[in-house]
Amino acid sequence: MGQPVAVRGVGLHTGEVAVVRFHPAEGPVRFWVGGVELRPLASAVVDTSRCTALGHGALRLFTVEHLLAALYIRGIWEGLVIEVSGPEVPILDGSAQEWLEVLREFPPCGPLPVPLSGAVRVEEGRSSVLARPDEAFSISATILFPHPKIGYQQVVSPPVPLEELARARTFGFLEEVEALRAQGLIRGASLENALVFNRYGYVNTPRMLFEPVYHKALDFLGDLYLAGRPYRGHFVAHRGSHRLHVELARLLQVLG
Structure with a gap:
């Protein structure tokens, strides 16, 4: 097998520097953190408040979602051990684009997509996520924010390529920064790794x-x-959240 590939960066929430090393290895994709193996499965998720975090006992690995999205796009479900030297996967530029470039070093590997046997839906208030059978994989999302530069937005992929979604950065609001940092969050956030809004428009481009x-x-x-395998079906997130996304993945994992 090939040689390990390493990436260094800062965590969005912890602000801690970590090195991520990708080791070709047999078996399912898994993380290796502090001598502990963490499988990227919904059953291993311990926190979804501001990111998706995996855990075992007292161990935590925060902000895994962008790297997992890149793995999904590349079709890599097997053949990698991902070693992380700190408590959080680096945010890099705030998107999944750099992870996607790193993963081009490794071939797609894993099971073929299986058809959904029926529809699965999770709701909370005005938010919902849905998985329903379809001939191929597709994903759509809608959001609604009372902000002049956001409002109601929707995207469906395809026709938008998944690789185009990977370019989109995490976003936030300038007026929330002080409160979030007081909670010990976004210590590594900057205009270099997030799209930031003030009350009237964009702070950066x-x-x-x-x-x-x-x-x-x-x-x-x-x-x-985190469902553990790819599926054929249409996946819809309406005003979604990590909590709802992970619950849908958990149900898919249980249903097999």
């Missing part, structure tokens, strides 16, 4: 029209990786 909803679809894709 978006990469694309509708970048926020593209990123929400990317997060959804990463959380769907």
